[in-house]
Amino acid sequence: MDAVAKRVRTFDAFPKVDSQHTVRSQRGGLSTLITIFCGLVIVWVEIGGFLGGYVDRQFIVDNEIKSASSINLDMLVAMPCEFLHTNVEDITNDRYLAGETLNFEGTNFFVPSLFNINNENDAHDTPEIDEVMQESLKAEFRLEGARANEGAPACHIFGSIPINHVKGDFHITGKGFGYRDRSNVPFEALNFTHVIQEFSFGDFYPFINNPLDATGKVTEDRLHEFVYVAKVVPTLYQRLGLIVDTNQYSLTEQHRVHKVGKDGRPSGFPGIYFKYDFEPIKLIIAEKRISFLQFVARLATIGGGLLILGGYLYRLYERLLLILFGRKYVEKDKERKTGGLLDNDVPVRHDGDDYKGY
Structure with missing residues (x-):
């Protein structure tokens, strides 16, 4: 089963980042909630448009x-x-x-x-x-x-x-x-x-x-x-x-x-x-009315575009805060999980051939 999972993971165009290497913040959570809300609104509008149809005018x-x-x-x-x-x-x-x-x-x-x-x-x-x-x-x-x-x-x-x-x-x-x-x-x-x-x-x-x-x-x-x-x-x-x-x-x-x-x-x-x-x-x-396959494709396209746009807007917002208020304000209220190689608060000890973190 692990072998199959590894083979499937090689085709993942967007490999996931381990949780110990991620950083949480209030602003990041708020941006996620806004993105989810916008996505739900768009899905609601698209479902209404799919059920209600559209008016086509031709000469x-x-x-x-x-x-x-x-x-x-x-x-x-x-x-x-x-x-x-x-x-x-x-x-x-x-x-x-x-x-x-x-x-x-x-x-x-x-x-x-x-x-x-x-x-x-x-x-x-x-x-x-x-x-x-x-x-x-x-x-x-x-x-x-x-x-x-x-x-x-x-x-x-x-x-x-x-x-x-x-x-x-x-x-x-x-x-x-x-x-x-x-x-x-x-x-x-x-x-x-x-x-x-x-x-x-x-x-x-x-x-x-x-x-x-x-x-x-x-x-x-x-x-x-x-x-x-x-x-x-x-x-x-x-x-x-x-x-x-x-x-x-x-x-x-x-x-x-x-x-x-x-x-x-x-x-x-x-x-x-x-x-x-x-x-x-x-x-x-x-x-x-559009076909059901077209409806699903529209939802997938809109959802992917919304996620990409949300990520760009969040990074732009972080960059503006950095320029206006400095790094200390940007790093404020951030939560970082411990145990990763990038965690500077965990001491590293070398004992011969062993390499352990305490």
């Missing part, structure tokens, strides 16, 4: 061929429904009368509390994976193409609009402005003050926050044009086999007030315009 080229999508809308416009015209037009020159699927409900106009009114929508944060998984409840509008109380002072517009998966725009204008219609809305009746409860693309997740949600614009100008430009990025959330395939978008705004020309007609078409374009990339946000 890839969207190789999925999509021909159709949808716009989910829930908003309130300060005009009677009978004066409004809704339409979708894209780069393929395909036009879709959104009024055929949207619902128009006459009501009184009001601004809900906590809505972001007349401010730039620059305070929006991308939803985290925990928030998305908690709020990923898919829904559908129960009504389609319904109309009620159209003569009321304001119009509640809600529903989903099928669109082509290409660049286009959805706009809300007054009848007779931009399109031929049987009736023309007088200038005095125009008012495109609006609040938006929901504006999203793709599958309808009513509880996921989007840049235009809970926003609005209030104006006193009759010929105001509001333009929202959205860059849509398909986004896939993954966690433990659960997949939420949705879209998020960045937003820019352009607003202007048209003038009335000499012919008595405005220089442009007032209204609310939502211009959109789908990006050719896809964002994948997935929760992943």
Whole structure:
């Protein structure tokens, strides 16, 4: 057994020092306790990270061929429904009368509390994976193409609009402005003050926050044009086999007030315009975990590095004490075991061939 122990000891890269050749001190014990405490904290953090996983974000080229999508809308416009015209037009020159699927409900106009009114929508944060998984409840509008109380002072517009998966725009204008219609809305009746409860693309997740949600614009100008430009990025959330395939978008705004020309007609078409374009990339946000072997290797690497760093810091601390206070202060409160060859307090005696210490 001793022979095996000797052979194994020859492969020890860090041979141990005999206890009789070591020196103990209060500072050394304190540094050991600090090193152990830091090691336990790091182990606790690593175990939590291993069990909780990490969030991986990747952009890839969207190789999925999509021909159709949808716009989910829930908003309130300060005009009677009978004066409004809704339409979708894209780069393929395909036009879709959104009024055929949207619902128009006459009501009184009001601004809900906590809505972001007349401010730039620059305070929006991308939803985290925990928030998305908690709020990923898919829904559908129960009504389609319904109309009620159209003569009321304001119009509640809600529903989903099928669109082509290409660049286009959805706009809300007054009848007779931009399109031929049987009736023309007088200038005095125009008012495109609006609040938006929901504006999203793709599958309808009513509880996921989007840049235009809970926003609005209030104006006193009759010929105001509001333009929202959205860059849509398909986004896939993954966690433990659960997949939420949705879209998020960045937003820019352009607003202007048209003038009335000499012919008595405005220089442009007032209204609310939502211009959109789908990006050719896809964002994948997935929760992943490292393997158990990687976890053990990380712990071993961190533990070894912590021990080496602790030793260097302790020697640096001893060197600073030596420079500042001298050797007497450094040697203070040190405990040295007796019986070693380096112990100067043990007398050494020579008797012939015998060599003994007393």
